[in-house]
Amino acid sequence: MSDINRQIWDFLKSKGLTDYACAGVEGNLYCESGNRSNNLQNTYEKSLGMTDEEYTRKVDSGEYTNFVHDSAGYGLAQWTYWSRKENLLNYAHQRDVSIGDLEMQLDFLWIEMANSTIIAKLNSCSSVYDATKIFMCDFERPADQSEKAIQKRADIAQRFYDQYAEEGSPDMVTYSNSPLATDKVDLTKNSNPRDAYYSDTKTNYNPSGVIDKIALHHMAGKMTARACAEMHQRSSGASANYYIGFDGEICLGVDESRRAWTTGSRECDSHAVTIECSNSQNGEPWPVSNKSYESVIQLIADICKRNGIKKVNFTGDKSGNLVMHKWYQNTACPGTYLSARFGDIASKVNAILGGEPAPTPTPIPTTLYCVQVGAFAVKANADKLCKELEGYGYKPFVVEKQIASKE
Numbered sequence: 495m496s497d498i499n500r501q502i503w504d505f506l507k508s509k510g511l512t513d514y515a516c517a518g519v520e521g522n523l524y525c526e527s528g529n530r531s532n533n534l535q536n537t538y539e540k541s542l543g544m545t546d547e548e549y550t551r552k553v554d555s556g557e558y559t560n561f562v563h564d565s566a567g568y569g570l571a572q573w574t575y576w577s578r579k580e581n582l583l584n585y586a587h588q589r590d591v592s593i594g595d596l597e598m599q600l601d602f603l604w605i606e607m608a609n610s611t612i613i614a615k616l617n618s619c620s621s622v623y624d625a626t627k628i629f630m631c632d633f634e635r636p637a638d639q640s641e642k643a644i645q646k647r648a649d650i651a652q653r654f655y656d657q658y659a660e661e662g663s664p665d666m667v668t669y670s671n672s673p674l675a676t677d678k679v680d681l682t683k684n685s686n687p688r689d690a691y692y693s694d695t696k697t698n699y700n701p702s703g704v705i706d707k708i709a710l711h712h713m714a715g716k717m718t719a720r721a722c723a724e725m726h727q728r729s730s731g732a733s734a735n736y737y738i739g740f741d742g743e744i745c746l747g748v749d750e751s752r753r754a755w756t757t758g759s760r761e762c763d764s765h766a767v768t769i770e771c772s773n774s775q776n777g778e779p780w781p782v783s784n785k786s787y788e789s790v791i792q793l794i795a796d797i798c799k800r801n802g803i804k805k806v807n808f809t810g811d812k813s814g815n816l817v818m819h820k821w822y823q824n825t826a827c828p829g830t831y832l833s834a835r836f837g838d839i840a841s842k843v844n845a846i847l848g849g850e851p852a853p854t855p856t857p858i859p860t861t862l863y864c865v866q867v868g869a870f871a872v873k874a875n876a877d878k879l880c881k882e883l884e885g886y887g888y889k890p891f892v893v894e895k896q897i898a899s900k901e
Contacts, residue, residue: 498529498596502570503658505600508669508751513659515616518625521651522634526572532594535567535574542566550594553583561593570599571634578606588683588730590694597687605682607633622655623648669705669751672796674789675736677745679723684733685752688764700764705750705801707766707815708794709757710836712780712828713737717772719745731755736793740772742785744793750801759822766817767797771832780829791839795846805847808840816840 502523506516520529527533532550539545542564544552549568552558561583567574573582585602586593607613612633619625626648631639689703711734713722719739726732726747733754737745748754756768771790774783782790794816798806808816816836819827867883867890870876876892883890 499524499654500658501596502529502600503654505604509604510617511613512617512619512625513655514619514622514625517622517651517655517659518616518619518627518629518648520654521622521626521647522629523570524650524654525647526567526634526636527570529570531570531596531599533569533572535572538564538566546594550592553593569594570596571603585683589686592693597690601682601687622652626651669749670800671746671750672736672744672793672800674793674796675744675746677720677743679720679727679737679745679747681723681727681733681747681754682749682752684726684729684731684755685748686764688751688753690753690764692760695760697760699761700753703751705765705767705797706803707762707817708797708806709762709766709768709817709819710790710794710828710832710839711756711768711770711819712782712832713770713772714780714827714829715773715776716740719743719772722770722772723747734768734770736767736769738769738771738786738789738793740774740783740786742783742789744789750797757817757819757822762812762817762822767801769793771828773829773831779831781831787835791842791846794839795843798843798847806840806843808836
């Protein structure tokens with residue numbers, strides 16, 4: 495079986511599908527398209543007068559403009575219905591790749607699957623046949639759903655199972671997300687696979703897909719983790735793997751298996767887990783709260799443990815594995831406060847990785863400016879003023895203070 499077949503299997507496996515589920519999905523895809531991502535439905539090659547390659551090239555160039563509504567099955571899953579083809583075309587444009595790009599189609603397929611109940615159904619299957627039937631009848635839904643058609647697909651799926659299930663993927667990177675994240679905003683649309691190939695630069699910036707950096711950013715504002723993630727969700731050009739709110743709460747945005755669009759550097763983001771941290775107030779020095787700072791330390795330590803990073807190495811430049819946004823773009827991010835504390839963050843994370851007790855968060859000095867509106871010899875008068883101020887929406891309090899009398 496070809497390397498493309500193996501690539502499809504490894505992709506499905508990396509998403510957490512069981513071997514039965516992987517086989518069932520791939521067997522169906524093979525029956526639909528021969529696992530060829532540029533495959534045009536055979537009956538339309540004649541009616542449209544185009545080969546697979548010609549159709550793909552003309553759709554990419556804009557010469558052929560009826561891709562969405564021509565009812566021709568196309569790609570790995572033979573997308574046919576107009577709304578699905580429209581979504582596929584928009585996703586290819588968003589990723590700036592060919593409509594026939596294999597990795598793009600796999601990611602798009604997974605997005606469709608994730609927006610349905612099919613993943614849970616597949617992973618509950620106890621045989622290749624069951625997984626094949628469920629994906630065929632509940633997801634693909636071809637015209638012929640007879641027992642004979644199901645068995646044909648199941649036989650092909652079994653070949654994939656026999657080839658790959660027992661062999662495994664010893665060199666494949668296994669990804670996970672942090673259990674410290676208590677919320678999630680799905681930002682898959684603003685991301686790429688870590689090992690993506692970029693046709694414009696003819697470069698794969700991280701062929702192995704290994705995570706070996708952490709890039710820490712600040713939000714340049716006081717926000718909750720979800721609010722910042724949702725702001726990126728509304729955009730088409732920004733995302734992060736994690737968001738830390740001013741209250742220390744952590745939200746997952748882009749799965750660690752994917753490259754977030756955070757530093758403006760494909761090379762950095764392909765290697766790094768990126769973190770956006772809220773400030774505790776706006777403006778210089780862009781400080782962060784004690785809770786946020788502690789979450790930064792605990793999250794980085796967790797990322798390192800799960801990805802086999804034994805030590806955080808802050809060098810003050812790109813050569814280390816704890817890096818700053820401003821080294822890659824013309825920006826002040828991560829702000830004065832965090833920039834000055836990267837060494838401290840590295841030290842505290844390394845203490846955790848070394849098995850030492852979790853260090854106490856670095857206290858943040860706070861300046862308070864108090865406003866006094868009165869002083870009374872009789873407490874009842876002070877209480878009366880407090881009630882008046884409460885009526886205006888203030889939260890006053892009374893402090894008793896002894897003052898030496900003048901002689």
